Amino acid sequence: MDKLIAVTGSTGAIGGATARILAASGLALRLPVRDLGRAPALPGATAAECSYADRSAAVTALEGVHTLFMVSASESKDRVEQHLTFVDAASEAGVQHIVYTSFFGAAPDATFTLGRDHWATEEHIRRSGIAYTFLRNNLYLDVLQHFADDDGVIRGPAGNGRLAAVARADVVQVAAVVLRDAAAHAGNTYELTGPTALTLAEAAAIISQETGREVTYRAESVGEAYGSRQHFGAPDWQLDAWVSTYTAIAEGGLARTTTTVQDLTGQPALDLAQVLHGDR
Numbered sequence: 001m002d003k004l005i006a007v008t009g010s011t012g013a014i015g016g017a018t019a020r021i022l023a024a025s026g027l028a029l030r031l032p033v034r035d036l037g038r039a040p041a042l043p044g045a046t047a048a049e050c051s052y053a054d055r056s057a058a059v060t061a062l063e064g065v066h067t068l069f070m071v072s073a074s075e076s077k078d079r080v081e082q083h084l085t086f087v088d089a090a091s092e093a094g095v096q097h098i099v100y101t102s103f104f105g106a107a108p109d110a111t112f113t114l115g116r117d118h119w120a121t122e123e124h125i126r127r128s129g130i131a132y133t134f135l136r137n138n139l140y141l142d143v144l145q146h147f148a149d150d151d152g153v154i155r156g157p158a159g160n161g162r163l164a165a166v167a168r169a170d171v172v173q174v175a176a177v178v179l180r181d182a183a184a185h186a187g188n189t190y191e192l193t194g195p196t197a198l199t200l201a202e203a204a205a206i207i208s209q210e211t212g213r214e215v216t217y218r219a220e221s222v223g224e225a226y227g228s229r230q231h232f233g234a235p236d237w238q239l240d241a242w243v244s245t246y247t248a249i250a251e252g253g254l255a256r257t258t259t260t261v262q263d264l265t266g267q268p269a270l271d272l273a274q275v276l277h278g279d280r
């Protein structure tokens, strides 16, 4: 009998597409979801209700699971605590392998502040003794067009820095490859990027060309970036995350391209124009 795989985040983009691919290839799945009513109906899949913060529900949801695909939770002030609770639940439930969606350059002092959350989660998984595989994803190519404001301006302190963003579809393909044979990828940290590193001005030009919406990039200073986001009334941790997305690009920390997508899936990584066309 196949080892049972749990896929979290199946009501969302990455987890949902990964679960569909695995279910289509006949694998048995457990789908831990926050709301049973929104769990996708997939052949061979059973949903179980739990959030990352609810340890006892998570232990029940993960009973009998061999390999866990843990999709990082939506950003929140206490996301790290939620992640650590879920990893502890996985340990208690006897999970043997965790595949976690981390972030490119995750480190305790990462410029992109959310990269620090991912590092803390990775560390907890490493310390748990459970076998692991980390997918350190660059920013998603899919979200770049949404960086533009109502006036079609992507504004932020990214200077002329470059960004090797990756398609969600490629993250999903890599996840499916790893989850099908997790033992072959145990202990590995994969850095997932797109095929090219673009400046935000170049990305804006491609978005304009492919979508027909005029999008431009305007470099801000760090002070201007905090100022132009004040009207959202967001808490400090979120403002820091938003602004540091751009300062991380300015510093070059997100510019390196890797061949990991091609190496693991056998297909070249999608570029921004292909993502905007909906290729694959």
Ligand SMILES: NC(=O)c1ccc[n+]([C@@H]2O[C@H](COP(=O)([O-])OP(=O)(O)OC[C@H]3O[C@@H](n4cnc5c(N)ncnc54)[C@H](OP(=O)(O)O)[C@@H]3O)[C@@H](O)[C@H]2O)c1
Pocket (backbone or CB within 6 Å): 008, 009, 010, 011, 012, 013, 014, 015, 033, 034, 035, 050, 051, 052, 053, 071, 072, 073, 074, 075, 082, 101, 137, 138, 139, 140, 143, 168
């Ligand atoms: N690299 C990037 O550019 C980038 C950009 C955005 C986000 N991300 C990260 O990548 C993750 C996956 O991306 P995505 O596009 O698939 O996001 P998505 O479509 O928003 O899906 C997120 C999934 O995670 C679930 N979830 C969120 N918080 C949870 C929690 N506390 N406990 C349990 N489940 C939780 C959601 O469940 P519900 O349906 O119940 O909400 C949903 O199924 C995101 O959650 C975020 O951490 C990365």
